[in-house]
Amino acid sequence: MHSQVRAHPSSGRGRPAGGSEGKRAAIVLAARRLFLRDGFERVSVDAIAAEAGVSKRTIYNHYGDKERLFLDVIGETYNTMIGAVVALMDKYLTDLPDEAVEDGIIAFSREVAMFAARTPERTAVIRLLMSEAPHFPALLAMEARPRGITASIAERLARLDARGLLDVPEPQDAANHLFALTMGQVNNRSMYGAIELSEDEVTRMATSGARAFLRAYRPR
Amino acid sequence: MHSQVRAHPSSGRGRPAGGSEGKRAAIVLAARRLFLRDGFERVSVDAIAAEAGVSKRTIYNHYGDKERLFLDVIGETYNTMIGAVVALMDKYLTDLPDEAVEDGIIAFSREVAMFAARTPERTAVIRLLMSEAPHFPALLAMEARPRGITASIAERLARLDARGLLDVPEPQDAANHLFALTMGQVNNRSMYGAIELSEDEVTRMATSGARAFLRAYRPR
DNA sequence: GTCTATAAAAAGATAGAC
DNA sequence: GTCTATCTTTTTATAGAC
Numbered sequence: 001m002h003s004q005v006r007a008h009p010s011s012g013r014g015r016p017a018g019g020s021e022g023k024r025a026a027i028v029l030a031a032r033r034l035f036l037r038d039g040f041e042r043v044s045v046d047a048i049a050a051e052a053g054v055s056k057r058t059i060y061n062h063y064g065d066k067e068r069l070f071l072d073v074i075g076e077t078y079n080t081m082i083g084a085v086v087a088l089m090d091k092y093l094t095d096l097p098d099e100a101v102e103d104g105i106i107a108f109s110r111e112v113a114m115f116a117a118r119t120p121e122r123t124a125v126i127r128l129l130m131s132e133a134p135h136f137p138a139l140l141a142m143e144a145r146p147r148g149i150t151a152s153i154a155e156r157l158a159r160l161d162a163r164g165l166l167d168v169p170e171p172q173d174a175a176n177h178l179f180a181l182t183m184g185q186v187n188n189r190s191m192y193g194a195i196e197l198s199e200d201e202v203t204r205m206a207t208s209g210a211r212a213f214l215r216a217y218r219p220r
Numbered sequence: 221m222h223s224q225v226r227a228h229p230s231s232g233r234g235r236p237a238g239g240s241e242g243k244r245a246a247i248v249l250a251a252r253r254l255f256l257r258d259g260f261e262r263v264s265v266d267a268i269a270a271e272a273g274v275s276k277r278t279i280y281n282h283y284g285d286k287e288r289l290f291l292d293v294i295g296e297t298y299n300t301m302i303g304a305v306v307a308l309m310d311k312y313l314t315d316l317p318d319e320a321v322e323d324g325i326i327a328f329s330r331e332v333a334m335f336a337a338r339t340p341e342r343t344a345v346i347r348l349l350m351s352e353a354p355h356f357p358a359l360l361a362m363e364a365r366p367r368g369i370t371a372s373i374a375e376r377l378a379r380l381d382a383r384g385l386l387d388v389p390e391p392q393d394a395a396n397h398l399f400a401l402t403m404g405q406v407n408n409r410s411m412y413g414a415i416e417l418s419e420d421e422v423t424r425m426a427t428s429g430a431r432a433f434l435r436a437y438r439p440r
Numbered sequence: 441g442t443c444t445a446t447a448a449a450a451a452g453a454t455a456g457a458c
Numbered sequence: 459g460t461c462t463a464t465c466t467t468t469t470t471a472t473a474g475a476c
Contacts, residue, residue, distance in 0.1 A: 181400050194360070208396075215436040
């Protein structure tokens with residue numbers, strides 16, 4: 001059959017060997033790497049133990065079973081990725097000078113689209129979430145999170161509306177549209193990272209998407 | 221790779237339920253059902269054999285190994301789904317009377333978004349494609365297909381532009397935008413069907429997306 | 441072509457020593 | 459807490475009869 005997961009035992013060695021906490025961290029790191037790369041079913045607990053440089057029994061002592069380890073690790077990774085996207089949102093779209101709103105939104109869109117296309121951990125964890133959610137309903141508890149992303153955009157758009165720089169009667173809808181026209185386009189076209197997109201493609205998509213957004217929401 | 225019904229070696233016509241061709245069809249049906257529901261790794265050849273009502277050995281005689289059966293079945297299912305979407309595109313967006321273009325595009329968007337949300341075979345096969353593509357590079361050969369969908373939209377938009385009913389200088393970009401604002405929104409928000417969306421939610425998303433599209437591409 | 445029966449390997453989880 | 463060694467079940471794939 002196709003290759004089974006066999007990690008190199010050496011790759012996990014050399015870390016602070018001492019305490020229980022160090023081993024736990026090594027397990028999390030190894031599990032994240034392997035789960036994101038190969039999915040739940042294709043990764044064996046043996047492989048995680050080898051990659052982390054601990055025995056399999058130690059993993060079972062810490063987490064009880066493979067499923068719990070998976071949910072723990074993926075949940076944490078997902079939250080980290082959502083946080084990174086929200087941070088990106090907060091970094092841009094703030095304090096745009098009146099005359100640079102349109103350029104600012106275009107630059108923001110490019111940045112966000114490029115981030116979407118070039119952060120393999122983000123795409124991998126979302127692909128994993130989508131494919132495993134039917135088998136681990138607990139994963140669906142995280143569904144509410146992405147709202148935070150567009151909520152963050154909506155807040156900025158409402159501010160731009162208040163300054164009369166955009167015409168955004170429904171900020172939440174508009175935020176969804178900006179998201180769909182930039183990051184959403186990248187997600188769909190790349191199949192969440194399964195298909196590689198060139199930098200040019202991403203830039204063109206984001207730019208044309210942002211321009212369409214501006215035509216729709218520019219004050220008349 | 222591609223999966224067509226093989227030419228029957230002995231019989232001239234028909235398909236006796238107990239014959240080789242009948243069994244092959246039963247295998248395909250069972251495999252599609254189980255793979256779409258549970259993914260590649262979670263489905264055993266034993267389970268497929270039981271579901272199809274044939275022996276495991278018969279499956280191996282027909283397909284050689286599990287991977288080939290999977291690629292065959294998923295490839296055929298994916299092509300079928302793409303065809304259904306393109307057919308939907310072709311059904312709408314044609315012969316819109318001058319005064320009903322905007323309403324027609326909104327109706328089209330709702331229809332397409334609802335189809336996207338309510339066709340579990342479509343979402344399941346795309347989720348499967350995304351999650352398995354890294355392990356089966358052959359699946360990536362299908363990546364070119366989705367272009368057919370937006371190309372179909374682009375053609376209609378260009379026609380509406382020629383009639384002066386829309387202002388669409390770049391039909392392919394505009395088609396991508398309409399797709400992103402309707403079906404794309406549904407795909408992203410539902411995580412390709414992993415999260416259930418209410419009918420109201422889908423309708424609201426599609427309607428607001430179509431209206432944003434129209435504001436961006438309405439003639440001035 | 442199709443079936444029953446059976447390899448051969450790998451998986452998740454546990455026992456018991458230290 | 460951690461390790462080595464082992465149990466039990468399930469998996470893919472094949473042998474050989476009909």
